[in-house]
Amino acid sequence: MITSIRKMFISQKIIPICSIILGILFIVTLLAPWIAPNDPIAVNLAYKLQPPSVEFPLGTDHLGRCNLSRILYGGRISLGFAMLIFISSLTIGLIIGTYSGYKGGWVDQVLMRICDGVMAFPSLILILGLVGIFGPGLPQVVLALMLVQWVYYARMFRSMALSLKEQNFIAAAKISGSSQWKIIRNHIVPNVLPPLVVMGTLEMGWAIMDISAMSFLGLGVQPPAAEWGAMIHEGKSYIRTNPELMLYPGLMIMLVIVTFNLLGEALSERYSVKRRS
Numbered sequence: 305m306i307t308s309i310r311k312m313f314i315s316q317k318i319i320p321i322c323s324i325i326l327g328i329l330f331i332v333t334l335l336a337p338w339i340a341p342n343d344p345i346a347v348n349l350a351y352k353l354q355p356p357s358v359e360f361p362l363g364t365d366h367l368g369r370c371n372l373s374r375i376l377y378g379g380r381i382s383l384g385f386a387m388l389i390f391i392s393s394l395t396i397g398l399i400i401g402t403y404s405g406y407k408g409g410w411v412d413q414v415l416m417r418i419c420d421g422v423m424a425f426p427s428l429i430l431i432l433g434l435v436g437i438f439g440p441g442l443p444q445v446v447l448a449l450m451l452v453q454w455v456y457y458a459r460m461f462r463s464m465a466l467s468l469k470e471q472n473f474i475a476a477a478k479i480s481g482s483s484q485w486k487i488i489r490n491h492i493v494p495n496v497l498p499p500l501v502v503m504g505t506l507e508m509g510w511a512i513m514d515i516s517a518m519s520f521l522g523l524g525v526q527p528p529a530a531e532w533g534a535m536i537h538e539g540k541s542y543i544r545t546n547p548e549l550m551l552y553p554g555l556m557i558m559l560v561i562v563t564f565n566l567l568g569e570a571l572s573e574r575y576s577v578k579r580r581s
Contacts, residue, residue: 322567333379342370397457405465
């Protein structure tokens with residue numbers, strides 16, 4: 305009893321704190337063009353590897369570019385495209401998963417075997433393979449991530465649809481003459497949507513980490529664009545002399561992922577939503 309009360313108290317504190325942190329990060333990165341002190345891609349070798357100063361609050365990199373400006377602009381790519389991947393993957397998974405679970409039969413078997421085939425491979429290996437086919441670049445990475453991520457949502461929504469279609473209100477809708485698509489649209493989908501907020505917090509960390517990983521490997525964001533994973537990749541050659549080039553973007557990735565995970569864990573415990581392993 306005491307343990308459950310303690311967990312509830314902690315979750316009550318974590319949710320608003322994490323929400324405030326993420327809200328500030330989204331606002332700051334969204335306003336990057338107006339608050340960044342310098343041009344993030346302007347090269348000036350006369351200022352390379354400068355220490356923090358009034359003009360360059362976090363110093364400069366090996367090309368004389370402002371680290372703070374690049375972190376702010378890099379956050380727009382990491383957070384923005386992670387949101388795009390989440391919304392696109394979830395929409396595909398919602399449509400396929402709910403229809404598969406409600407329809408059943410051979411349709412369900414075919415769609416779920418496709419999902420099983422995708423899930424049989426480690427996601428990172430499959431993403432690397434797709435990027436190898438499509439070619440390097442952020443649009444290709446986003447497409448590869450969407451093609452891999454949707455299966456997890458499809459499986460989850462299918463299980464929800466399977467349990468919902470046995471409910472009495474679905475039977476009443478069938479008796480009233482509602483078509484399959486009308487039942488799915490008006491009765492199934494509204495009942496599987498509430499967990500979306502929880503799933504969003506659980507999965508955003510995965511998307512940000514995948515985008516950063518692809519950019520670190522040189523397959524995502526291409527120079528001179530600023531992105532946290534790409535900044536770590538560029539700074540690894542200076543890890544001994546100027547470790548802050550990797551430290552700053554690495555800390556931002558850690559902060560965002562840890563905050564999303566803490567928020568997701570608190571919400572999943574409150575609303576009993578299971579996260580992806």
